[in-house]
Amino acid sequence: MKRILRLPLLLLVVLASGCTSIEPWVSPFERNNLADPIMSFNRAPVASGYLHHVYQAREGARGAEGGSGGGCGCN
Amino acid sequence: MQLKTTPESGLWRFIVTAVCLLPGLLFPATAAAAVLPEDRADVMYHVYDGGGLKVDGPSVLVRKAYKDKVSVWANYYVDMISSASIDVVTTASEYTEKRNEQSIGIDYLHGKTSMGLAYTRSEESDYNAETVRFGMSQDFFGDLTSIGLSYARGRDEVRRNGDATFEEKTDRQNYRLDLTQVLTKNWVLALNYEGVTDEGFLNNPYRQVRFLDPQEARGYAYQAELYPGTKTSSAFAVRSMYYLPWRASLRGEYRMYSDSWGVNAWNLEVGYTHPFDFGLTLEARYRYYDQTAADFYSDLFPFRSAQNFIARDKELATFTNHSVGAGASYRFETGWLPFTKAAEANLFIDWMSFDYQDFRDVRVTGGAPGAERLYGFESLIVRAFLSVYF
Numbered sequence: 001m002k003r004i005l006r007l008p009l010l011l012l013v014v015l016a017s018g019c020t021s022i023e024p025w026v027s028p029f030e031r032n033n034l035a036d037p038i039m040s041f042n043r044a045p046v047a048s049g050y051l052h053h054v055y056q057a058r059e060g061a062r063g064a065e066g067g068s069g070g071g072c073g074c075n
Numbered sequence: 076m077q078l079k080t081t082p083e084s085g086l087w088r089f090i091v092t093a094v095c096l097l098p099g100l101l102f103p104a105t106a107a108a109a110v111l112p113e114d115r116a117d118v119m120y121h122v123y124d125g126g127g128l129k130v131d132g133p134s135v136l137v138r139k140a141y142k143d144k145v146s147v148w149a150n151y152y153v154d155m156i157s158s159a160s161i162d163v164v165t166t167a168s169e170y171t172e173k174r175n176e177q178s179i180g181i182d183y184l185h186g187k188t189s190m191g192l193a194y195t196r197s198e199e200s201d202y203n204a205e206t207v208r209f210g211m212s213q214d215f216f217g218d219l220t221s222i223g224l225s226y227a228r229g230r231d232e233v234r235r236n237g238d239a240t241f242e243e244k245t246d247r248q249n250y251r252l253d254l255t256q257v258l259t260k261n262w263v264l265a266l267n268y269e270g271v272t273d274e275g276f277l278n279n280p281y282r283q284v285r286f287l288d289p290q291e292a293r294g295y296a297y298q299a300e301l302y303p304g305t306k307t308s309s310a311f312a313v314r315s316m317y318y319l320p321w322r323a324s325l326r327g328e329y330r331m332y333s334d335s336w337g338v339n340a341w342n343l344e345v346g347y348t349h350p351f352d353f354g355l356t357l358e359a360r361y362r363y364y365d366q367t368a369a370d371f372y373s374d375l376f377p378f379r380s381a382q383n384f385i386a387r388d389k390e391l392a393t394f395t396n397h398s399v400g401a402g403a404s405y406r407f408e409t410g411w412l413p414f415t416k417a418a419e420a421n422l423f424i425d426w427m428s429f430d431y432q433d434f435r436d437v438r439v440t441g442g443a444p445g446a447e448r449l450y451g452f453e454s455l456i457v458r459a460f461l462s463v464y465f
Contacts, residue, residue, distance in 0.1 A: 024217025
């Protein structure tokens with residue numbers, strides 16, 4: 001359990017310590033490129049979810065990616 | 076390891092504290108900028124073909140928002156499975172099976188905070204699974220930073236075809252933390268962490284391990300595999316995307332993984348997406364995956380019940396895989412179709428190659444046990460889908 005909670009708690013402490021003094025360094029009118037659909041981490045949810053399911057069924061690793069729960073289809 | 080979420084446990088306190096305090100204390104309340112996912116419907120046909128296993132079927136996803144506050148979605152997914160994989164042909168017989176999966180979810184947006192609740196149900200002839208997931212995310216620092224936290228609880232029911240008396244349970248809990256950070260006007264970074272705990276019947280009720288047996292003509296025999304009743308895993312990923320000067324994007328991912336069974340893995344992925352003015356978008360990607368074996372894995376045990384836990388699942392072996400993928404999307408206006416704005420036809424093809432370092436191909440006979448050639452296979456993955464935006 002300690003191993004699971006260590007990283008989230010560390011990130012929360014880091015974030016909480018710097019909430020008040022940071023000014024945005026990219027203005028809203030400078031975010032056209034970031035808003036382009038090609039800059040999305042998950043442009044096609046139905047397709048990327050399927051690929052994560054393939055990885056989860058064929059590989060030992062799991063987690064920290066998209067994908068859905070339930071079942072395997074891999075016996 | 077046993078994991079309990081009783082009100083007295085440290086885990087429970089962590090969840091309650093995080094859920095209650097994150098939005099109110101960490102993040103300043105300013106004008107709304109977060110948005111719900113766009114309204115869309117996707118109809119996909121998917122195929123996985125490799126290593127004697129073929130899985131194909133449809134997937135349909137529909138998402139619709141109301142008053143920019145609430146978005147509901149539903150997904151119906153089918154796997155039609157026809158298996159003559161190496162595990163099946165060496166210790167069982169070929170089979171066909173169907174898996175149905177239904178998911179529903181709702182997302183709620185309030186200011187810069189979004190919350191989501193989802194339920195997934197999966198049914199096979201020998202496996203049922205239910206998962207409930209709750210997550211929330213918050214934009215802050217002028218919307219340059221987004222942090223998300225989610226928890227999922229799954230309950231599985233494992234059965235064995237041909238054995239009406241066999242029924243086992245599995246409990247699963249997922250804890251996930253996502254941080255997305257805008258670094259420059261062209262560069263975004265994401266950090267993702269997920270811890271998963273399982274408790275219950277975790278092995279495959281059909282698969283077997285082999286062990287040396289001089290009484291057998293081939294030199295070895297089989298017995299049922301046996302896994303520990305608990306598993307805890309941690310995965311951490313760094314993902315980044317960069318917008319190139321000629322309107323294209325470059326992305327990279329590194330993920331590392333470890334679990335209490337001794338499996339350590341990492342993967343690296345790079346991708347490139349290039350849109351054209353006439354609606355066509357092309358993309359290419361490469362992924363490499365590397366994994367070590369579980370502590371209780373062996374291709375060939377020295378004798379029957381050689382250890383308290385025994386496994387010969389190739390998914391727990393030492394192996395690497397490479398995958399190369401390409402995709403094309405063509406977006407077009409749909410003014411002629413009522414209630415729609417645009418549509419996109421997509422085709423993605425991926426090729427994967429697996430190479431095992433300690434899983435041998437026992438279909439090859441004539442040699443000494445443990446001296447067979449190492450196993451490897453290739454697979455093809457096709458995703459063809461139509462997305463309609465409305």
